[in-house]
Amino acid sequence: MKAKKGKVSVLTGNYTTAYAARLCRPEVIAAYPITPQSEVAEQLSSFVADGSLDAEIVEVEGENSAMNVCRAASLAGARVFTATSSYGLVYMYDTLLETAGFRAPVVMANVNRETPGIHAVSSGQQDMISTRDSGWIQIIVENNQEIIDQIIMSYRLAEDYDIQLPIMVNYDGYYLSYLSEAVEIPEQSDVDAFLAPLKKQPQRPRLIPGASTGCGTHGMEMGYVEARYKHWSALERAKQKVDDIDKEFGEYFGRSYGGQIEEYKTADAEIVILASGSAAGSVKTVIDAKRAEGIKVGLVKQRLFRPYPEERLIQALKGKKAVGVIDRSLCFGWKYGPMCMELKAIAPDIGSMPILSYIDGLANLDITIPHISRVVDEVNAAAKGKAYQDVTWIPME
C-alpha cells in the first residue's frame, strides 16, 4: 500500500508545523507564543476556530503551564501537542524533566533559538543543547518537508507502547520558521492509516478518575532506580525504532530521511563533515563541488541527538581519515562544540583520526558556502597529516 500524492503548498516552517500537528489529530494543545514560534500557536488556534481541528486548546499564561497541560492530559490518555523555543523551552525546564520522568508521550516542536544570557532573538541550537539531559528524545530536521514528516513519525514513536517518551522535534528558527518552501502535505486518510497501528497496541497506563491510579509517586530508593532504568532502556530502544519508523514511512509515503542519521556520499568518502539542521543542505552543495575537485568528502547529518546514535555513527565513520564537526551551539566549560564533544566520546570506536571542531552559525550568522568550503579543505589537509587547529570559531577568524 502506498499513500496518495499529497497536495503541494508553499508554506513557512511554522505553518508546516501547524499543518503537521493538525494531521495527527491532537486532542489537547497548549502553547505560549514566542519568536520565532508564534505562528505555530496562532495557526493552531485558527484551525480550532475554523472548525478544521477538533481539539481542546488552552491559551496558557506561560510555557511552564503549556508543558504541564500537555503532560497531565497525556497522562490521562490524550494525544497532545505543543511548540516553543528558547526562553520558552528553558522556562518549562522543571516540567520538561517531569514529563520525561513520567513517560508522557508529548510531541513538541522546538524552533531553535539562542537562549537567555545575552538577549538574542536569533537562530542557534543552544536551547535544545541546554535541555540535552532532560530525558526527551530530541530530533533535528533540515527542511520544511522534513518537519511535517518527522512530526507525523514522532507520534508513532512517542506513543509506541515500548517507548512512551516525549519527543522534541527541532528546526532552525528564522532559517526554517520563516522560510517558505514547497511542501507536500499528506492526505488526512493516509496519516490516519500511518498512525493506525498505535490503536492496536495495549492501552498505555493512564490516570482514570475513581480508579485508584496515580502518576508521580514519590520515587524512593529502588523504586526510583527501577523507573530510571526503564526510562534509560526505553531511550536505548528508541534508536532502532527511529530507523524502523523512518523506513516504514518511506515505503508508504515515498520519503525517508535515514532514521537516526542521514548519510550523504559517505560510502566512498575519506573525510566526513558532521552537521545538523538546515545547514546540512548547504553542506551537501559544498560536497558536490568539492567532489568535482576530487576531494572524497561526505556528510553525516545527525538527526537524532538524544538518544545518541552511537552505533549508526560508528558504522558511518569507522575507517574514515578525518571528521569535521560544525556546531551551532556551545558547551560552556568544554572547548569543543557539543556535537563534537560527543563524537569524541566514541572516538575509540570509530578509530584514531583527527576530529576538528567548528563553531559557526551562532545568533543568525550564516553558515556560508565559503565557511563550509574552508572546513572541507582543512579537514582534508588534516587527513593528509597536516597540523590542524582543534577548535575554530569561524566568525571570529
Add this chain to the structure above:
Amino acid sequence: MVEATKKRNKVFDYFCTDEQFSGGVAWCAGCPLELTARFVPKVLGKNMVFVGTPGCAAPVLHGQNIGAWHKLSYLSCVMTGVASSATGLSRYFRRTGQDATVVCFTGDGCATDIGFQTLSGAAERNEHIIYLAYDNEGYMNTGNQRSSATQKGAATTTTPVGKVGRGKPTASKNMQMVMLMHKPKYMATATLSHLEDFAKKLQKAKEKSKEGFVYLHVFSPCPVGWRIDSNMTIEVCRTAVRTNYFPLWEAEDGQPRFTLEVANPKPVTEFTKLMRKFSHLKEDGLAELQKQVDERYALLKTLVNAGAQK
C-alpha cells in the same frame, strides 16, 4: 425514620462516601491537614482526583510511604505546575465524558507564591477545577520558612526573632481578596472547627466546578511550626474564626457573603496567645495585627454590603 434522619447532626449527611485513606498516614500529630485531606473526598466523592505538589500534603498524597495511603487517583506536579496540570486533566476528562472532580490540593506557599501564576491563569480562563489552598502560613514541609501568607511579626526560620530581627516585616498577602477579584464561579473560606459550613462549601464547590473555576481557602494551623499543643488545633481554628482573624464567607461570581458573622468578635490576642510564633510580639505588634484584622474584615464587609462586582 424520617424523624431520625432529620435529628441526626447534618454533618453526617455529608459523610456519604467511604473513607479514602488508610490509618497511619504520615502527618504530624494534631495536624489539621490530615483531617482536611480525609474530609474533602468524603464530601466530593471518590471520583475526585488529587492534583498536588511538594509540601506537607505530598508525602501522603503521592505515596512516599505506600504502606499507609489513599485510594484516590492523583497526579503529582512541580510547584509551578499544579493549576495547569489540573487544567490538562479536566479538559481531557470533560472532552471524553469522564466524570471527575479535579482538585488541586496545595499549601499556601504554592498558591500564593511559586504556583500563583498558574493559579491565576486557570482562574482567568475559568477552568473547571477546584483549587484548595490549605493555609498554614508558611513553607512547613521545608521547615517553617516564611511564605507570602505568613503574618506580619510571625517568627519563622527565615524571619527569626533575634537582637535585630522582629519576625516577618511585612503583612501577609490578602490572598482571599486577590482571588475574589478573579471573580471565580465560586470561592469560599473554610476550616475544620466549622465542619458543616466546610461540608456545604465543598458540596457547592463540586457543583460549581461544573461551571468553572472554584477556589477554597482553608485555614490549617501547623502545630509544629506555630508551636501549638497538638490537642489544640481545632480550638485554634475556632478562635481564628471567632476573632475574625479568619472570617468564614463565600462568593458566587465575585459576590461575597458571610456564612458566619461573629456577633462579638474576640480580640486577636485570644488567638495569638494559643501559639508561640507571636509570643515575642509586644503591645504595638499585637495592636498592629488587630488593626489588620479589623481593616481586612471591614473591607470584606463593605464588599458584602455593596454587592460588589455585581
